[in-house]
Amino acid sequence: MTPRALMSLLFNGTKAIDVLQTALDLGLLDALEPGPVRLGDLSERFELVPLRLYKLLDCLECIGLVERVSQTPGELCDVGYRAIAGTRLAALEVLGPTSIERDRDRYPWASLHGRLAETLRGDFSMPGEAFSWPPADETQVTAFERSMAAGLGPFIETFQANAERLWRDRGNLRLLDVGGGDGTLAARLLPGAPGVMIDVYNLPAVQPLVNKVRDEHDCADRLGFVGGDFLAEPLPTAYDAMSFVRVLHDWPAPVALTLLQKTFDALDTGGRVMICEEFRNADRLAKQFFWSYFLIGVDSCSSMLRDVEQYADMLMAVGFADIEVLPGPVEIIVATKPSA
Numbered sequence: 001m002t003p004r005a006l007m008s009l010l011f012n013g014t015k016a017i018d019v020l021q022t023a024l025d026l027g028l029l030d031a032l033e034p035g036p037v038r039l040g041d042l043s044e045r046f047e048l049v050p051l052r053l054y055k056l057l058d059c060l061e062c063i064g065l066v067e068r069v070s071q072t073p074g075e076l077c078d079v080g081y082r083a084i085a086g087t088r089l090a091a092l093e094v095l096g097p098t099s100i101e102r103d104r105d106r107y108p109w110a111s112l113h114g115r116l117a118e119t120l121r122g123d124f125s126m127p128g129e130a131f132s133w134p135p136a137d138e139t140q141v142t143a144f145e146r147s148m149a150a151g152l153g154p155f156i157e158t159f160q161a162n163a164e165r166l167w168r169d170r171g172n173l174r175l176l177d178v179g180g181g182d183g184t185l186a187a188r189l190l191p192g193a194p195g196v197m198i199d200v201y202n203l204p205a206v207q208p209l210v211n212k213v214r215d216e217h218d219c220a221d222r223l224g225f226v227g228g229d230f231l232a233e234p235l236p237t238a239y240d241a242m243s244f245v246r247v248l249h250d251w252p253a254p255v256a257l258t259l260l261q262k263t264f265d266a267l268d269t270g271g272r273v274m275i276c277e278e279f280r281n282a283d284r285l286a287k288q289f290f291w292s293y294f295l296i297g298v299d300s301c302s303s304m305l306r307d308v309e310q311y312a313d314m315l316m317a318v319g320f321a322d323i324e325v326l327p328g329p330v331e332i333i334v335a336t337k338p339s340a
């Protein structure tokens, strides 16, 4: 797509979403994705006016989500269409009830809107009462952690898919989930990880939220909380593994490196570190667009997607070995503290 075409679509983004939402709600995407399907059949099946449906399909085609597969000159109803594979599922994710895009849209991004130039110059920042990093008060803590928990789906899926590899032969494993949010990830993993105990390490203000999650799940005896500030103190010892899920990317490289060094220092030989976040690629950068924009006004949060190699370099620099990348919707990097 040329820059000109892309900008035209961006300018009409709100209308494009309306088109997509309509196609999803009407069930058109269900019919189009297996495709090909004739416009005449589509309009009959969904009781839609052919010429109007034709225009809607043009909109979907120029966004790049639908392609024409056949056309008889002059016969509108014979035009065949097919949706690009994955369109329906993506539309459900972005527009459906669990959309992280809708969730992020609730953040006060409008505070920056139209003020980017002065924000970039350092003359304006996100007002602290609208959003601070880390969250500044009970209201912000609760809203932020709830929003994080809402986007945990792919992370839970990845840990569950690798459960055998992560927890096998590790009866009584003690995991510290560093920056572990409100404990939702831990609570969701514990049923599939018998014998594993997970402590969430987080700022003390988050403890009531972790207590609530623990009460709501059947894991009270295996889910704990350790309050602390990883910037200000060493990480606690006596754990077999430590995980960082969507934590390291919040911090500049020197801080991320220090956190990995603290992890290395706190683990015994054979202890493992797990890093799970959206490692940088074009798709994930696109999904991260909201935060890249919103956090322009928040200097205390780096929001830096890094690739696997960057973390591998950091892990090796602090002394970890046996670096593995476990697959999933998001990957997990696992590394081990070797014997001296």
Ligand SMILES: C[S@@+](CC[C@H](N)C(=O)[O-])C[C@H]1O[C@@H](n2cnc3c(N)ncnc32)[C@H](O)[C@@H]1O
Pocket (backbone or CB within 6 Å): 134, 145, 148, 149, 152, 155, 178, 179, 180, 181, 182, 185, 201, 202, 203, 206, 228, 229, 230, 231, 232, 244, 245, 246, 247, 250
């Ligand atoms: C982006 S959230 C990720 C939460 C969770 N791991 C998840 O993926 O849903 C980052 C977490 O780091 C925690 N955090 C931020 N600064 C911290 C600090 N100095 N010490 C401990 N935890 C901190 C936040 O409270 C938050 O829970």
